Amino acid sequence: MDTIQESLVEVGVDPHLPSPVGESAARHHAVTLPEKPLVIIKPRQSFVALDLRSLWTYRELLYFLIWRDVKVRYKQTALGVTWVLLQPLIMIVIFSTLFGKVAGLPSDGIPYPLFACASVLAWTFLSSAVTKSGNSLVGSAHLITKVYFPRLMIPAAAICAAAIDLIIAFAVLVPMMVYYGVVPKWQVVMVLPLTVELILLAWAVGMWMSALNVKYRDVGFALPFLTQIWMFLSPVVYPLSVLPPRFRLVMMFNPMTGIIEGFRAALFGLPFNWLAILISTVVVLLLLAYALFSFRRMEREFADIV
Amino acid sequence: MKPIIKVENLSKQYRIGARKESYATLRDTIAGAVRAPFNALGRNGRSGKNTIWALKDVNFEVVPGEVVGIIGRNGAGKSTLLKILSQITEPTTGQVEVYGRIASLLEVGTGFHPELSGRENIFLNGAILGMRRAEIAHKFDEIVAFAETEKFIDTPVKRYSSGMLVRLAFAVAAHLEPEILLVDEVLAVGDVAFQKKCLGKMNDVASKGRTVLFVSHNTAAVQKLCQRAVWLESGKVKEDAAASAVLENYLHEMQDDFGSDLASRNGDFVITKARMFGESGQESQAFMTGESLRVELDYKCARNFPGAYLYIGIANRETLLFAANMCLDGSRIPGGEESGKLSVTFKELPLAPHQRYYIKVGGRASDNQTPLFEDSDIEVGVIQVVGSTADIHLNGEASELLISDSSSVLVPYEWDFGKGRVRNIESFKNVKLLDHRSF
Numbered sequence: 001m002d003t004i005q006e007s008l009v010e011v012g013v014d015p016h017l018p019s020p021v022g023e024s025a026a027r028h029h030a031v032t033l034p035e036k037p038l039v040i041i042k043p044r045q046s047f048v049a050l051d052l053r054s055l056w057t058y059r060e061l062l063y064f065l066i067w068r069d070v071k072v073r074y075k076q077t078a079l080g081v082t083w084v085l086l087q088p089l090i091m092i093v094i095f096s097t098l099f100g101k102v103a104g105l106p107s108d109g110i111p112y113p114l115f116a117c118a119s120v121l122a123w124t125f126l127s128s129a130v131t132k133s134g135n136s137l138v139g140s141a142h143l144i145t146k147v148y149f150p151r152l153m154i155p156a157a158a159i160c161a162a163a164i165d166l167i168i169a170f171a172v173l174v175p176m177m178v179y180y181g182v183v184p185k186w187q188v189v190m191v192l193p194l195t196v197e198l199i200l201l202a203w204a205v206g207m208w209m210s211a212l213n214v215k216y217r218d219v220g221f222a223l224p225f226l227t228q229i230w231m232f233l234s235p236v237v238y239p240l241s242v243l244p245p246r247f248r249l250v251m252m253f254n255p256m257t258g259i260i261e262g263f264r265a266a267l268f269g270l271p272f273n274w275l276a277i278l279i280s281t282v283v284v285l286l287l288l289a290y291a292l293f294s295f296r297r298m299e300r301e302f303a304d305i306v
Numbered sequence: 307m308k309p310i311i312k313v314e315n316l317s318k319q320y321r322i323g324a325r326k327e328s329y330a331t332l333r334d335t336i337a338g339a340v341r342a343p344f345n346a347l348g349r350n351g352r353s354g355k356n357t358i359w360a361l362k363d364v365n366f367e368v369v370p371g372e373v374v375g376i377i378g379r380n381g382a383g384k385s386t387l388l389k390i391l392s393q394i395t396e397p398t399t400g401q402v403e404v405y406g407r408i409a410s411l412l413e414v415g416t417g418f419h420p421e422l423s424g425r426e427n428i429f430l431n432g433a434i435l436g437m438r439r440a441e442i443a444h445k446f447d448e449i450v451a452f453a454e455t456e457k458f459i460d461t462p463v464k465r466y467s468s469g470m471l472v473r474l475a476f477a478v479a480a481h482l483e484p485e486i487l488l489v490d491e492v493l494a495v496g497d498v499a500f501q502k503k504c505l506g507k508m509n510d511v512a513s514k515g516r517t518v519l520f521v522s523h524n525t526a527a528v529q530k531l532c533q534r535a536v537w538l539e540s541g542k543v544k545e546d547a548a549a550s551a552v553l554e555n556y557l558h559e560m561q562d563d564f565g566s567d568l569a570s571r572n573g574d575f576v577i578t579k580a581r582m583f584g585e586s587g588q589e590s591q592a593f594m595t596g597e598s599l600r601v602e603l604d605y606k607c608a609r610n611f612p613g614a615y616l617y618i619g620i621a622n623r624e625t626l627l628f629a630a631n632m633c634l635d636g637s638r639i640p641g642g643e644e645s646g647k648l649s650v651t652f653k654e655l656p657l658a659p660h661q662r663y664y665i666k667v668g669g670r671a672s673d674n675q676t677p678l679f680e681d682s683d684i685e686v687g688v689i690q691v692v693g694s695t696a697d698i699h700l701n702g703e704a705s706e707l708l709i710s711d712s713s714s715v716l717v718p719y720e721w722d723f724g725k726g727r728v729r730n731i732e733s734f735k736n737v738k739l740l741d742h743r744s745f
Contacts, residue, residue, distance in 0.1 A: 033308050033370065033405040041393060042401035057436075064433040068419055068426075075421045146416045147434055148393035303395040304320065 044300055050292065051150065058149050065157035070164055084165045085172055091120045092172075099237040108239045110268050111180050118263045119236040121169055126202050126256065127227045129162035133206030134223050138213050141306045151299050152292075155210040159203045166195070173267065185269035194262045194277075201255050201284045208291040211298040214306050235260050240273070255280040255287070308405075309367035310486060310517050311391070315400035316364040317541075318386050319357050360386040362541040363400070370406070370485070373518040375532035375549055377525065377556055383541040384521045388412060388488050391519065406485030406517070409436055413490070415475030420464035424455055424474055427463055431478045445481045452507075453477035467711040480507045487511060490521045505530065525553055568686070570671070570678045574608035575639070580686035582665065585739070592690050593655055595698045595716065596735030599689070601665055602649035605639075613641035614678050616669040618650050620657070622714040626666060626683060628652075633670055641672075656717055656734065659693045660710040698734045 074080045092113055099105045100112030107115035133155040137144065140154050177184070213219035234256035240248055251257045258273070258280025265272045361383045368374055376384045389395045391402060392410030417434040418427050428449055432442035442449075450456055453474040455466075463471055489508065508531060512518050522528050528535060528549060535552035537545040545552050568577040583600040584590040593599055601618050616639055619629025630650040632638055639648065657663055665687040669678035695705040698716070702708075721729040 033310060037312075037403035037405050038407065039393070039404040040401055041390060041397065041404065043396055043398060060439050061433045061436075064430050064439075068422065068430055071426070072419060072421045143417050143434065145389075145394065146412045147410065149434065149436070300396045303389065 050296070054150050055152065058153060061149055062153050062157055062160070065153060066160045066164070069157060069161035073161070081168065084168045088117070088120045088124045088169050088172055091124065092116050095120065095237055105238045106242055108241060108264070108270065110182075110264070110270075114176055114180050114182065114268065115239070115264065116237065117173060117176055118267050119234075119260045121166065121172065122198055122256070122260055122263055123231055123234070123236050124169065125162055125166040126198065127231070128165070129159050129199075129202035130206045130209065130227060131223055132162055133158035133202070134209035134213055135220055136206075137210040137302065138217070138220065138306065144306050145303050151302060152207070152295065155207040155295075156203065158210075159199065159206055162202070163199050166199075177267070182268055184267065187266045187269050187272065190262060190266040190272070194259055194266060197255075197281060197284055198259050200288055201259070204284065204288040204291040207295050208287075211295045211302075214298065214302050230254075230256070239264075240276070252276045252279045253283060255283040307369045309403075310370040310405045311368040311519075312403040313364055313366050313400075314402070316361055316387075316390065316397050316402060317359060317399045318361040318383075318390060318395070319398040320360050320386075321357050359541050361390070361397070361538075364538075364541070364543055366536055366543060366546055368517055368519065370517055371512075371515045372534060373512045373520065373532045375528035375535040375552075376519060376521040376538060377523075377528060377535055377552070378538035378544075382538040384538055385412075385490060386541075387538070388490050388519070388521055392488055404486065407436075408486045408488065409482040409484035410488035411435075411479045411482075411490065412488070414472060414479055418463060418471070418475060421462055423462055424450075424459040424466070427474070428478055431475065435479060435482055436484070437482060441483075449474075449477045449481050452480065452503075467708075469711040476504055480504065480511075484516070486517045486519070488519045488521075525557060529553055568667075568679070568684060570614070570669075571676070571680055574611045575614060575678065576606045577603050577667065577686065578606055579604040580665065580667070582687055582689060591688065592692045593657070594693045594736035594739050595657055595659060595691060596654050596733065596739055598651055598653050599655050600649050600651040601687070602647060603667070603686070604645070604647050606645045607639075607641070607643070609642075609644060611641045612672040613638045614669055614671050615639070615674055616648075616667065616678070619666050619668075619683075620652070620655075621664045621666045621683065621685075622661065623664075627663075627715050629666075633674060638672075639669075654735065655691070656715050657691045658709055658712060658714060658716055659691050659695060659698065661691055661714060663689050663691065663714070665689065693736045693738065697736045697738055699731065699737075700734075 074083065077083065079086065095116040096113040100107065100116070105112075136154045136158040137151070143149075143154075144151065209219055209223060233251075234254055235251070236256075240251060240257060240261055243251060252275065258276035258278075261273050262277050262280075264270060364383075364387065376387060378384050386395075388410065389412070390397050391404075392408060392412065394410075394412075415431065417431055419430065422430065425446075428446065429439065429442055433439065450459055453470075453476070455470055455474050458466065458470065463474070466474070487508075505527060508518065508520070512531065518531070520528065520531060532549040534547070535545075535549040535556075536543055537552050537556055545555060570576070581589050581602045582591060583602065584593060585597045599620075603618070615632040615637075617629045617631035617633065619626045619631070621627055630652070640646070664685050666683040667679075667686050668682045668684060670676060671678050695701070695709050700709065716734045718733055719731050721731075723729075
């Protein structure tokens, strides 16, 4: 592509006003065009593959969008990034008091605050990532109607920005584990793959919601309630073991079950529930495939209806 | 000569009116979303009464190095064409083959974030427009110099004046180096001096052998920049030839008729022509502060036209500033005549130099309730206020720079600093106007 550009630049010898048609036609001879068109713009077919080439071309834009989100998020706040730590901390305190002390929910033998910490970190990320990316396309309407770039970048950038918060928030774990004297065992290596799975799940749901939100603004209203309901259907404040065995399998089809239980096992050296992790991985991958497909299909209408 | 852009049978259909889907219940939505991929396979072009062809069977080719103006009335399909070429929206049928990198400038400052500094926004906006980070860093100083915002480069852009913001935004866009540049009306913003600079920059781009597609209402700019013009009307190519020839025909037709825009809702009243006259009685588009402006409308009406209330006003980019309004003063367009002329004279324009104003027309039917036209505030002309700030007795240090961002209307005033220290700004009338009168 660079060679085309150079040859075009060389043509420009004429510094004065655009010349009349005849003269300019003479200028054109030096230009060499590629054999095949770089882009063919036409109505898309029903089946839509991922356009990896254009994703790669615009990779730097993803970086800038994430950078913007991170940079802007804590402008004009007094506490700044501390909020990333405060949000899960406050939730842990509330949950420990309410569900641990008052309701006396069991916690698989782990001190309740520690038990809640693992799930709250995962959950805070999921709900903020899904909410932010769900509203991201609608919030970027001015971009969508004015410039072309792969639309997938927008919800993806929102997820990545939230993921940066998640990584910072993991810092909350360290003093808590020291305080309760918990030493990580070999299981701790599973934290990384589980985090990746969690991010993929947030991306799948966030991307799907963001596309739906373009057409149906109801999504923006429903999303907070849906995530709230989802939280109580996930083992955030209670362990999976509290349920009767026949419900446990059903619960495992909620991908957050495998992820949260997996996090606890990895951090506190408990045995893994491999079945739950397997089911949740499969569900996440299916969701992601569906979300990508659905997004690509709705994408072509974004600029017209947003 | 092989084309760099080849547009073949391009059509775009839009649905108009309310979208029923937006009232779907959440249950339908979710069910629909789950079913959708299965339905998608069997679905093709929508048709029906509530659709409109924004573009219909458009064909043309552009060879490398050409600068092509796209002209046409509002709603003729110009913007839709640019949106398809820049891949923002998909065509309904037909295709375009593009043999080079495209950058589009449908709006300046797309993606600017108010909280970020000028420096940060240059990088962000550059990336959104498709520039590489290294490329932006390389041109950074040039961009800042072009925008004349060196001093404020680390200030959040929410503290910028609108003029500064536009300059910065255009500067980023002007430093794009694609093989094909699509430009839509960006020159309609900013003051005259900056517009000249932008036109100059576009000229440079063109003279470097790049291909430019330029959509504009500014026929003078099209005339100056383009060798060729494509005239769109109702989504079809009406004429495609040398710019001077097309523009001549286009302007000729524009003078005869504004099109359906200016017909009243039931078609019984049509404004056919609008002209502006200055103090000397000459038709003009350039006015001085304090000069009088006469707006003259020619109209046709049906034999049974019952009369109506009209207003003619002056607006800036956002709002109507003042108007002569029959709904308020109780005058009426006389009925019973098949054609006529009416004019209104604004006696002393309180308008600021270096700004652009729009003449707007609107009205109410004879019942003084129903809107007369489909749209309110229809633009029938543009005027530019000329002169320097010194000419209108504004001698502040940076007044020449700041006036284009200052308030759109100037009203005489008096400062009182106490202890008898009074400063009276009696009149903004351009001194040249007074000289002119004394002749």
